[in-house]
Amino acid sequence: MIDLHYAATPNGLKLRLYLEETGLAHRIVPVKLSAGEQFAPQFLAISPNNKIPAILDHAPADGGAPLPVFESGAILLYLARKTGLLWPQGERAQLQATQWLFWQMAGLGPMAGQAGHFRAHAPEAVPYAIDRYTREAARLYGVLDRRLHGREFVAGDELSIADIACYPWVVPHAGLGHDLSATPDLQRWFDRIRARPATQRAYAGVEDPYAKPANFTQAERQTLFGQGAQG
Structure with a gap:
């Protein structure tokens, strides 16, 4: 059994999507970010960076105590290597999946997140x-579009954690100012992933966080964006 500490952000949805695709036994533990639940001591014991998602694996491969894992990319890699699910066969294919996972973590996620913040969440426009x-x-969407030319999935012929990592950061493309018709291979891949039953289950009731300007209270804004070195 895996406890998934979760909120419906793009990073949280990576793990929700992975667990729906693989059918691994899990329990959703909601974390209400605007209420500051990510700063609770019991959550910080699992995720010291006070970010979701995080998991607690009650059946780690070494048979030891329940194992906490934080950072969405690290969790995907951990679960894929542990179970072999959505993990390609062969060293070269695994390297492709790992490279594109790291690409998403280092590039697409942070840059799209900043675009979303300044477009929808900032208290004032910063042109x-x-x-x-x-x-x-948009540049990174172009990189992914070129990667998908002639390929069914990001790492090759099979769905992998690379697709799971990238998809939730393509979902909010419209709120980030990008029209997928400008990147047709990305559009094709996106439509295919969106139609999968696991994706439909993972995204049921989920709203695009950047589709419209946020209406945070001052207290919520401080909780979400106002933390400094001392927490």
């Missing part, structure tokens, strides 16, 4: 930041 991050998100 330079909006332009900078919107353009970079």
Whole structure:
């Protein structure tokens, strides 16, 4: 059994999607970010960076005590290597999946997240930041579009954790100022993943976080965005 500490953000949805695709036994533990539940001591014991998602694996491969894992990319890699599910066969294929997983973690996620923040969550418009991050998100969508040309999935012929990592950051493309018709191979892949039953289950009732300007209270904004070195 896996406890998934979760909120319906793109990073949280990576793990929700992985667990739906694989059918691994799990329990959803909601974390209400705007209420500050990510700062609770019991959550920080699992995720010291006070971010979701995080898991607690009650049946680790070594047979030891329940194992906490934080950071969405690390969790995907851990579960894929442990179970072999959505993990390609062969060293070269595994390297492809790992490279694109790291690409998403280092590039697509952070840049799209900043674009979304300045477009929908910032208390005031910052034109330079909006332009900078919107353009970079579009560039990265272009990189993914070219990667998918002639391929069914990001790492090759089979669905893998690379697709699971990238898809939730393509879902909010419209709120990030990107029209998928400009990237037709990305559009094709996106439509295929969206139609999968596991994706339908994972995204049931989930709203695009960047589709409209956020209406945070001052207290919620401080909780979500105002933390410094001292927490």
